[in-house]
Amino acid sequence: MTTSQEELLPGTRRALLHRIAIAQAEGRAPSLVAAVVRDGRALWHGARTSVDGHAPDENVQYRIGSITKTFTAVLVLRLRDEGVLDLGDPLEKHLPGTGAGEATIADLLAHTSGLAAESPAPWWERTPGTLRPELADVLGKQPFVHPVGRRFHYSNPGYTMLGALVEKLRGAAWEDVLRREVLEPLGLNRTSAQPQAPHAGGWAVHPWADVMLPEPAEDLGRMAPAGQLWSTTADLARFAVFLAKGDDRVLSAETVREMRTPAAAVEAADVASGYTYCLGMEMSHRNxxxxxxxxxSLPGFLACLRLSVADDVAAVVLANCTSGPLLADVAGDLVGIVAEAEPRIPEAWRPVTEVDASALELAGQWYWGTHAFALRLTAGEGVSLEPLSGNGRRSRFRSNGDGTWTGLEGYYAGELLRAVPRPDGTVDHLDLGSFVFTRQPYDETASVPGGVDPEGWRGIR
Incomplete structure (x- = not known):
């Protein structure tokens, strides 16, 4: 991927540089690097450093901590898409004897497994993985702290279980499977389980003095699928494009969309912060x-990747300090700077090349009781149903190829939309999960549940 500084306006580039400069200075980070992605490629790279004349570029590795979990989730969803497993399967079905087998694969992906947040002491992030050679050492004697599937509770051991699942079903080490199935196809040649020069060193910055202490860079062993990887802003920019658009060599666009869909019940604190967990990805709301x-995060490093699908803008921010700048805020701000200063220019409208005559007949205004809706044909082979006023239920629908459509979002996700014919072949009404939509409010000529008063519409008498 080539990066170009010329495709963003000078004012936008300065605003991006200003934001990361504030983050590095106020966060007291030894170094901070960032990239912004739009239109499927990196448009901007920036760096700030405490060492004069030694600014890292987009090919310098930093440790990315739990962004590793997203890579592990991709491997699991590849297995699902191949039919090797189902997300509703209990772990025990494929990886017996762990002690955590009643949790489903979906629970593990979404952190609703009920497993503890961390492995038993000593602190796994600052000690060798050889201290935890077996899955039992990662889980401990009492692995569950909550009932399975009841609540969101972030679990690092949960992703160790997913990594072990990948190894069992692929018959190879997690690292080798990741390289073969994800890193190489996507061209992520500077992403690796072990640091490769040039790479940043990890530092702890004293909270009350401008001095630093080097942090150890441990091999996490069994915990690797939860946080082992090293990467660069250039590689993570490519990964962000994949998470937005998919790549059929790895995962389809439909599956990465599924990854971006909330999958965990949120706690009250998460509702207040606008945070939700999906399948190996986080969702948040900013401005x-x-x-x-x-x-x-791992000792010595902070990392964040944020993507706005609606704006087609992503940002990656990496720093080599244990604590310091709030990179989630920085990444969100970088996305916002580009999206607001240089809004996405929509694709030119073009008429479709082919039209389904039967679907075209259904386009237009429909009524659910007295609520007015519009049915529109969309690009591709779908339709959309949306209220003509207010904030009522709306959804896009995917064609099933047999004159029916399946809902893709909101209340109607997974529900079937179909046209119900009269004996003469004309359309009587639309049926959407048993809801009846008619061409007129409570159309007396249509099959309306409960019937229509024979005296019809009238005023006050």
């Missing part, structure tokens, strides 16, 4: 914008 991605 009216929905962002997905993941953050990460």
């Amino acid at each position: 009216g914008r929905t962002l997905v991605g993941h953050s990460g």
